[in-house]
Amino acid sequence: MDFEDTPEEAEYRAHVRALLEEHSAELVHMDTGEEGAAEGPEQELALRRTQRVLAEAGLVGVAWAREHGGRAGTLAQQSIVHQELARARVPGLINHIGLGMCAPTVIAHGTPAQHEKYLQRLLRADDVWCQLFSEPASGSDLAALRTTAVREGDGWVVNGQKVWTTLAHVADFGILLTRTDPAKPKHAGLTMFVVDMHAPGVEVRPLKQMGGQSNFNEVFFTDVHIPDTERLGEPGEGWRVALTTLLNERVAVGGGGTDLGLSVESLARLAAERVPGLSPERQVLARQALGRAAVAALANRYTGYRRYTAISQGGLPGPEASAGKLAGTASAKLIADLGVRLQGDDAVFLSGADDRWQRTMATLPGLAIAGGTDEVLRNIVGERVLGLPPEPREDKHRPFNEKAAAGPGTGRAAEPANTARTDAPGAMA
Amino acid sequence: MNFDLDTDQRDAAAGAKDFFAGQASPADARRALDGSPVAPGRAALAEVGFLGITVPESAGGAGAGVLDLAVVAEQAGAVLAGPSLVTAARAAVLLADHPDLLAALADGSRGFAVLDGPVGGSAPSLDARDADTFLALDGGALVVGEGEVTSGAPIDATRGLGSVRLTSSRVLVEDAGALWARARQVGAVVLAAEDLGAAGRAVQMGVDYAQMRTAFGRKIGSYQAVKHSLVDAWVGVEQLRSLVWWAAWAADAAPGELPLAASAAKAFAAETLERAAETVIQVHGGVGFTWEHDAHLYWRRAKVDRLLLGDEAEHLDAVAALVLDGALTR
Known part of the structure; x- marks a missing residue:
C-alpha cells in the first residue's frame, strides 16, 4: 500500500507539468473557485481552443489506442493528466461527454470509417x-x-x-x-x-x-x-x-473520488477565514459541521483511490462505482451547506462576495438526479452488488407497442417508476 | 498509487477469519451478558499471536504494522470477539521501550488495560475487568500499576469495561504526552477496524434475511424501502473500510497524517456501525429485537463503541481543528 507515484509515473507527471507550463498562455484558466467553466459563446471558443492545444500536446485521449489518435498510455497516466490540469486550474475539457462516453461507444461499436471520420476531431474538440x-x-x-x-x-x-x-x-x-x-x-x-x-x-x-x-x-x-x-x-x-456508454460514464463520473461540488479544500480555506470570527457557540456548531463534511469528503476520496487502484490493475469498473456517486452527492451537500452558512448575512443573496457557494447549493438537487438518481443508484447497488431481488418489471418481456393497453388512463399506471434502469450500469444523459 | 491490501495481508485476514469463526461468536457475546467469560479470551489470542502483531520480534511479537493488525481486528469485530485488539495495539505503542512488559503483553502472561481519565478513578476503560496490569497517564508521565476495578451492568459485555483506581504505580516514561496521544490514535484506528468488521457482518445478516423473507408475495429485499436502507448501510461500510485502511497505513508510514486519519476513521466508524446495527434490527422486524437473535449484540457493540476513545463529537472537532490548521490545504 502506498500513495506515491512510481518512478515512471513521477517522470510522466513532470513531463505533463512542463507541457502545461509551456502552453500556459494558450489555455483557459479559472480565477476563483473550482466549479468549472464559465458560460457563453466566447467561453465556448476558448474552451474548444484549450482542448485543441492540449490534444496537440498529447494530453487528451492519453489511454486511447494509437490507431484512434491516442497515446496508448495507462489509466494512471490519464489520471495524472487530470490531476495536473486541476493543479494548473484548467477547467474541465469542453468535450468531456464526447471523450468519456461517446468516443468509447464509437470505438467499440463503430466502423473503421466512423473511427476515421470522428475520433481525431473529437479529441481536438473540432467537433463537440x-x-x-x-x-x-x-x-x-x-x-x-x-x-x-x-x-x-x-x-x-x-x-x-x-x-x-x-x-x-x-x-x-x-x-x-x-x-x-x-x-x-x-x-x-x-x-x-x-x-x-x-x-x-x-x-x-x-x-x-x-x-x-x-x-x-x-x-x-x-x-x-x-x-x-x-x-x-x-x-x-x-x-x-x-x-x-453507461459503463464508461461510470469511469468518467464516479471513478476518482473527487469532490462533486466545491472541494473540501475550498471549504477549509473559507472556514479558516470565517470560523474564528464567529461567537463561541457558533464556532462549536461550525466545527462539528466542518468535521462532518471533511470526514465525508475524505471517505469518498480514499474510496475513490481504491476504485482507481482496482481499475489501474486491470479490473473493470463495477456497479460499486454507483456507490461513489451516491456518497459524493451526500458529501457535496455537507460541503456546500456549511460554505453557504459561513457567508453570514450574504448567504441569502446570490450576489455576495463569495457567491459560488450559493450557486453551487442550487446545483445540488440536480446532482442527486443527473447521471442516475439516488434511487436508481441504490437499486443498482442493492441488486448488482448486494444481490437483493429486483423490483418487479411487468413490461420487460412485453412488446413495447402493447404497453399502452396495460393500464387505465395514460397506460403507464402499471409501470413502477425508477426501476428498469438497474439493467444499466449507470446513469442518464 | 496502490491503495489495496497486499497478498500477505489478505492471507492474514483469511487466517484470522478462520480462527475467529472457530473461537468466538455472537452466541458467546450473549452468554457474556450472563457472566460467562468473553471469547476467545486472552490466552487464545496470545497463543495465535494476535496480541503481539505490533510487538517487535525481539520481544516475542510479529514486528508487523498497524495495518496488519487492522485486518485481523476487522475479523475480530465481525464476531464480537474479546478482549479487544485495541488494548494490545495501544499497549504496544506505550511499552515500546519496555521489552519485559512487551513480552508479557505478547505472550498473554499479563492482562493489560489502558486507562483513560484520572488514575484515582478512571473513565470506563476497555478490558479493565479482566486485567491485572494497568497503564495510565498520571501528571504527564506514563505509569504502570495495579488497581481496583469497579463496573456496572454492561450494555456490551464483550468490552470488559470498568473504572479503575490505581492502588500502586511506577513511572515508565516521564513526559509521555506525545507517546500517549499516538497510542490513543492507534487505538482509535484499531477500534474503527473492529467496528468495520461488526458493521459489515451486521449488513450481511440483513441482506441474507432480505433475500429469504417473503411478505406481500415478494421477497422483502425487492422493496425499495428495505433495499435502500441496506444499501446506505453497505455504502457506509465500504467508505469506512477506506478510512480504516488509510488511517492504519498512516500509523505505519505517514505519522503526520495519523491524527487526521484516526479521528476521521473513529468518527465515521461510530456512525456507520450504529446505522448498520439499527438497520439489521429493522430489516428483521419482530425477531430482530428478541434476546435470541444476534442483531442486538451488534447493536450493543455499536452503542458502546461509539463512546469509547472519544465520541463522535470529540473526533469531529479534532478533524475540524486539524482542517482549520491547514491539514488539507498546506
Whole structure:
C-alpha cells in the first residue's frame, strides 16, 4: 500500500507539468473557485481552443489506442493528466461527454470509417459531442424511450424528443438511442446512431436550470434523415451499445473520488477565514459541521483511490462505482451547506462576495438526479452488488407497442417508476 | 498509487477469519451478558499471536504494522470477539521501550488495560475487568500499576469495561504526552477496524434475511424501502473500510497524517456501525429485537463503541481543528 507515484509515473507527471507550463498562455484558466467553466459563446471558443492545444500536446485521449489518435498510455497516466490540469486550474475539457462516453461507444461499436471520420476531431474538440438518451417519458426507465427511427431508402428517418441533453446547444454530433422495432420488448427494439446536430430537422432548445444556468437542453427531431452508415451496431442492438456508454460514464463520473461540488479544500480555506470570527457557540456548531463534511469528503476520496487502484490493475469498473456517486452527492451537500452558512448575512443573496457557494447549493438537487438518481443508484447497488431481488418489471418481456393497453388512463399506471434502469450500469444523459 | 491490501495481508485476514469463526461468536457475546467469560479470551489470542502483531520480534511479537493488525481486528469485530485488539495495539505503542512488559503483553502472561481519565478513578476503560496490569497517564508521565476495578451492568459485555483506581504505580516514561496521544490514535484506528468488521457482518445478516423473507408475495429485499436502507448501510461500510485502511497505513508510514486519519476513521466508524446495527434490527422486524437473535449484540457493540476513545463529537472537532490548521490545504 502506498500513495506515491512510481518512478515512471513521477517522470510522466513532470513531463505533463512542463507541457502545461509551456502552453500556459494558450489555455483557459479559472480565477476563483473550482466549479468549472464559465458560460457563453466566447467561453465556448476558448474552451474548444484549450482542448485543441492540449490534444496537440498529447494530453487528451492519453489511454486511447494509437490507431484512434491516442497515446496508448495507462489509466494512471490519464489520471495524472487530470490531476495536473486541476493543479494548473484548467477547467474541465469542453468535450468531456464526447471523450468519456461517446468516443468509447464509437470505438467499440463503430466502423473503421466512423473511427476515421470522428475520433481525431473529437479529441481536438473540432467537433463537440453530446449524448441523446433521456426523454420526457423515459428518464430512469431509459429503455422505455419513444423516439423512433424508421428505415427509408439508404437511411433512417428520426422523429421524437430528447431532454436533459448536456452540451446539445454547442454540440456538432451526438449519439442517439432510438426505437426501431416497437413490436419487440422494450430493450430489444432499440438502435443507436451518430447524428449530425446541424442536420435539417434537429432543433435544440436550452433549458434553464433552477440555479439560472443553461447547461442542458431539449432536442427535437422532425423527419431527420440519418444515413445507414451512421448506425452504431446492428439494428435492435441499441441497448447493448448503450451499456457501453453507461459503463464508461461510470469511469468518467464516479471513478476518482473527487469532490462533486466545491472541494473540501475550498471549504477549509473559507472556514479558516470565517470560523474564528464567529461567537463561541457558533464556532462549536461550525466545527462539528466542518468535521462532518471533511470526514465525508475524505471517505469518498480514499474510496475513490481504491476504485482507481482496482481499475489501474486491470479490473473493470463495477456497479460499486454507483456507490461513489451516491456518497459524493451526500458529501457535496455537507460541503456546500456549511460554505453557504459561513457567508453570514450574504448567504441569502446570490450576489455576495463569495457567491459560488450559493450557486453551487442550487446545483445540488440536480446532482442527486443527473447521471442516475439516488434511487436508481441504490437499486443498482442493492441488486448488482448486494444481490437483493429486483423490483418487479411487468413490461420487460412485453412488446413495447402493447404497453399502452396495460393500464387505465395514460397506460403507464402499471409501470413502477425508477426501476428498469438497474439493467444499466449507470446513469442518464 | 496502490491503495489495496497486499497478498500477505489478505492471507492474514483469511487466517484470522478462520480462527475467529472457530473461537468466538455472537452466541458467546450473549452468554457474556450472563457472566460467562468473553471469547476467545486472552490466552487464545496470545497463543495465535494476535496480541503481539505490533510487538517487535525481539520481544516475542510479529514486528508487523498497524495495518496488519487492522485486518485481523476487522475479523475480530465481525464476531464480537474479546478482549479487544485495541488494548494490545495501544499497549504496544506505550511499552515500546519496555521489552519485559512487551513480552508479557505478547505472550498473554499479563492482562493489560489502558486507562483513560484520572488514575484515582478512571473513565470506563476497555478490558479493565479482566486485567491485572494497568497503564495510565498520571501528571504527564506514563505509569504502570495495579488497581481496583469497579463496573456496572454492561450494555456490551464483550468490552470488559470498568473504572479503575490505581492502588500502586511506577513511572515508565516521564513526559509521555506525545507517546500517549499516538497510542490513543492507534487505538482509535484499531477500534474503527473492529467496528468495520461488526458493521459489515451486521449488513450481511440483513441482506441474507432480505433475500429469504417473503411478505406481500415478494421477497422483502425487492422493496425499495428495505433495499435502500441496506444499501446506505453497505455504502457506509465500504467508505469506512477506506478510512480504516488509510488511517492504519498512516500509523505505519505517514505519522503526520495519523491524527487526521484516526479521528476521521473513529468518527465515521461510530456512525456507520450504529446505522448498520439499527438497520439489521429493522430489516428483521419482530425477531430482530428478541434476546435470541444476534442483531442486538451488534447493536450493543455499536452503542458502546461509539463512546469509547472519544465520541463522535470529540473526533469531529479534532478533524475540524486539524482542517482549520491547514491539514488539507498546506
